[in-house]
Amino acid sequence: MSDASSTLVPSPASGGLLASLDPLLRPWLPRQRWFAGKGRPVTGFTLVAATELLPPGPPGRPKPDSPGLLHLLVRAQQPAGPGLGAVTGPGDTYQLLIGVRRTLPPRLAPALIGRPSDGPLAGQAVYEALHDARLTEVLLERLRLPGRLGALRFARAEQGDIPAGQPARVLGAEQSNSSLVYGERLILKLFRRVVPGVNPDLELPRALAAGRSTRVPAPLAWLEADGGAEPLVLGVLQPFLRGCDDGWELALGALARGEDFSGEARALGRATAEVHAALADALPTVTLGPARLAALAAQMTERLDAAAQAVPALHRHVPGLRTAFEAMADPSLAGSSLTAQRVHGDLHLGQCLRGPDGHWSLIDFEGEPVKPLAERRLPQPPVRDVAGMLRSFDYAARSHQPWAPEWADRCRDAYCAGYAEAHGRDPRDEPVLLRAFETDKAVYEALYEARHRPDWLPVPLAAVERLAAPVPAGARADTGGPLGHGLD
Numbered sequence: 278m279s280d281a282s283s284t285l286v287p288s289p290a291s292g293g294l295l296a297s298l299d300p301l302l303r304p305w306l307p308r309q310r311w312f313a314g315k316g317r318p319v320t321g322f323t324l325v326a327a328t329e330l331l332p333p334g335p336p337g338r339p340k341p342d343s344p345g346l347l348h349l350l351v352r353a354q355q356p357a358g359p360g361l362g363a364v365t366g367p368g369d370t371y372q373l374l375i376g377v378r379r380t381l382p383p384r385l386a387p388a389l390i391g392r393p394s395d396g397p398l399a400g401q402a403v404y405e406a407l408h409d410a411r412l413t414e415v416l417l418e419r420l421r422l423p424g425r426l427g428a429l430r431f432a433r434a435e436q437g438d439i440p441a442g443q444p445a446r447v448l449g450a451e452q453s454n455s456s457l458v459y460g461e462r463l464i465l466k467l468f469r470r471v472v473p474g475v476n477p478d479l480e481l482p483r484a485l486a487a488g489r490s491t492r493v494p495a496p497l498a499w500l501e502a503d504g505g506a507e508p509l510v511l512g513v514l515q516p517f518l519r520g521c522d523d524g525w526e527l528a529l530g531a532l533a534r535g536e537d538f539s540g541e542a543r544a545l546g547r548a549t550a551e552v553h554a555a556l557a558d559a560l561p562t563v564t565l566g567p568a569r570l571a572a573l574a575a576q577m578t579e580r581l582d583a584a585a586q587a588v589p590a591l592h593r594h595v596p597g598l599r600t601a602f603e604a605m606a607d608p609s610l611a612g613s614s615l616t617a618q619r620v621h622g623d624l625h626l627g628q629c630l631r632g633p634d635g636h637w638s639l640i641d642f643e644g645e646p647v648k649p650l651a652e653r654r655l656p657q658p659p660v661r662d663v664a665g666m667l668r669s670f671d672y673a674a675r676s677h678q679p680w681a682p683e684w685a686d687r688c689r690d691a692y693c694a695g696y697a698e699a700h701g702r703d704p705r706d707e708p709v710l711l712r713a714f715e716t717d718k719a720v721y722e723a724l725y726e727a728r729h730r731p732d733w734l735p736v737p738l739a740a741v742e743r744l745a746a747p748v749p750a751g752a753r754a755d756t757g758g759p760l761g762h763g764l765d
């Protein structure tokens with residue numbers, strides 16, 4: 278363990294701090310859902326930055342035991358794992374919000390991280406601050422007032438109210454990050470694993486807001502830290518879309534009731550196409566000629582090979598899956614060029630929220646969390662998002678007992694039809710591309726599930742089996758064709 282700072286200046290309060298937190302954080306961090314380095318031991322921590330957002334009150338007076346709020350950026354040292362990609366190499370940086378109290382009220386007991394035995398916080402309760410209403414209020418107040426504090430910078434959008442005094446609740450634990458909902462009016466997403474550079478989850482919603490898109494909540498404020506050449510985006514505050522249902526829950530509900538979901542799938546296709554059109558208007562597009570398409574195919578093959586090292590069940594499918602990427606690299610099959618633009622990057626049913634009026638919004642533009650930031654920000658063929666949604670209908674159908682393949686086929690078709698209505702291009706007319714992107718996504722999912730939810734691994738593996746089968750020439754990607762479930 279070392280307290281050496283990197284490019285960020287630790288506050289004076291940080292001396293010896295990390296050494297005393299180390300024994301607490303080592304077992305606690307890997308248990309967190311958002312911890313990206315699962316499966317490898319944490320061998321130590323380096324302090325990147327420590328900022329006191331609220332100094333703890335002195336015990337006794339004026340208020341007995343008022344809490345302190347400490348903002349920490351810590352680098353967790355881990356041995357690199359095989360095939361796990363750059364972002365989970367040694368030294369991912371995590372954002373922690375730490376509450377400190379001498380006496381922990383019983384309601385905060387589940388948030389306890391531990392009590393350091395030495396150092397500046399010796400004997401005090403150190404806990405996850407997001408569960409303490411007093412501390413989440415401090416965070417909101419900071420976001421209302423732009424400015425700097427230590428390594429942190431608070432910024433506000435030119436437009437949009439941020440109401441004060443909103444009580445916060447922590448959103449459910451099944452997230453790659455952590456979110457606080459303030460008074461059912463605002464939602465603050467706090468990124469957990471943070472990297473320097475422009476974060477697409479701030480960049481794209483801001484660009485869409487500037488273009489007056491109604492499909493994405495506009496950022497109201499954000500929090501960054503100095504990160505050398507480029508800042509680290511730590512959190513984004515947005516309006517909370519009240520009374521929304523997410524597409525995943527709605528799809529599972531429809532399945533459970535034996536209901537068709539193709540009307541919603543069609544509306545989702547339209548919403549996706551609208552967001553794509555707005556992104557293409559707002560941000561640069563590029564043409565991918567044969568060489569760039571071949572390079573893209575090569576990257577997908579590399580990802581496949583790396584994933585197969587980490588997920589042995591993928592091994593026997595590698596030759597079949599490679600054919601999907603080879604076909605994409607072949608201009609006679611895939612066409613000689615296509616347009617790439619900024620896309621969502623990790624679109625699935627859980628990222629789609631339907632309002633009480635039936636209007637669909639898209640959220641979470643962070644991209645696939647395991648990919649390096651630079652890669653997530655590259656223009657991509659929009660079919661990447663389409664493929665993500667097609668996979669999601671398949672996921673929903675597979676998580677239903679009994680498996681409902683026709684339900685998924687209808688949704689997949691309707692989604693593409695809706696997309697075509699709003700965009701003018703039907704994704705099913707590009708079966709080679711669609712198969713390549715669906716394959717790339719299923720491979721990503723296999724890696725994701727192996728790492729985070731091993732019980733779910735059979736879901737992407739079933740798709741892998743289907744996608745590894747050779748495609749007859751001239752086939753169209755519809756429910757009766759090679760991308761449908763007929764081959765399962």
Ligand SMILES: Nc1ncnc2c1ncn2[C@@H]1O[C@H](COP(=O)(O)OP(=O)(O)O)[C@@H](O)[C@H]1O
Pocket residue numbers: 448451452453454455456464466494515516517518519521523627628630640641643
């Ligand atoms: N603006 C919003 N309004 C309402 N709910 C939201 C909003 N943004 C996010 N959510 C809810 O928060 C959950 C997690 O948000 P998300 O951005 O997907 O975080 P993560 O990247 O950690 O998964 C979503 O599934 C959704 O239920």
Ligand SMILES: O=P(O)(O)O[C@H]1O[C@H](CO)[C@@H](O[C@H]2O[C@H](CO)[C@@H](O)[C@H](O)[C@H]2O)[C@H](O)[C@H]1O
Pocket residue numbers: 451452453454525623625626627641645646665668669670672673722725
């Ligand atoms: O929402 P996140 O940004 O955290 O995305 C990650 O987690 C998702 C699961 O929560 C994962 O999505 C996969 O499972 C979904 C069902 O839970 C399914 O609808 C998606 O199609 C499937 O990809 C996503 O891949 C991952 O990046």
